[in-house]
Amino acid sequence: MSPRIVVAGAVTSVDNRLLLAQRRYPATVAGLWELPGGKAEDDEDVKFALRRELREELDVGVEVGERLAETVALSDDLTLIALWARITDGVPRPVEHSRLRWVTAEELDKMVAGHQLVPADTVWVPELSGVLRRA
Numbered sequence: 001m002s003p004r005i006v007v008a009g010a011v012t013s014v015d016n017r018l019l020l021a022q023r024r025y026p027a028t029v030a031g032l033w034e035l036p037g038g039k040a041e042d043d044e045d046v047k048f049a050l051r052r053e054l055r056e057e058l059d060v061g062v063e064v065g066e067r068l069a070e071t072v073a074l075s076d077d078l079t080l081i082a083l084w085a086r087i088t089d090g091v092p093r094p095v096e097h098s099r100l101r102w103v104t105a106e107e108l109d110k111m112v113a114g115h116q117l118v119p120a121d122t123v124w125v126p127e128l129s130g131v132l133r134r135a
C-alpha cells in the first residue's frame with residue numbers, strides 16, 4: 001500500500017507573513033505551532049485536499065500553489081508535504097486549533113529557536129523564511 005499523504009498549507013499574506021496554527025492534540029505536540037492541514041483522502045488530489053482541510057480547520061477558501069521542496073516521512077505509512085496557499089475568501093479562525101498567528105520571517109526564526117514549531121515542520125523553515133524575506 002502506498003503511504004497516505006498529509007498535506008499542510010504554507011499560507012502567506014500580501015505583507016509577507018505566514019499563518020501558523022497552534023495544535024491542541026496529541027499531548028506530545030499540544031501547544032506547538034504548525035502549518036495547518038490534514039490527511040488527504042484516498043486518491044484525493046493534494047490541492048483539493050488542502051482546500052478542503054483549510055475550509056474545515058480555518059473556515060477560509062484558498063488558492064493553492066506549488067509544493068515546497070521538502071517531503072517528510074512521518075512514519076512508514078504517512079508522508080507529509082506542504083503547498084503554498086493564499087486566502088481568497090474569509091478571515092481565518094481557529095476551528096480546530098487553539099490559536100492562529102501571522103508571523104514574519106524574524107518571528108518564525110525566533111519560534112524555531114525556541115522549539116515552538118512541531119518538529120516535522122521545521123524542515124520547511126529555510127524555504128519559508130527565504131520566501132517571506134524576499135519581499
Ligand code: DCM
Nearest residue numbers: 006008034035036037038039118120
Ligand atoms: N502533521 C505535522 N505537521 C503538520 C500537519 C500535520 O507533523 N503541519 C502531522 C501530525 C499527525 C499527522 O500529520 O501526525 C496528521 O495530522 P492531523 O492530526 O492534524 O490530522
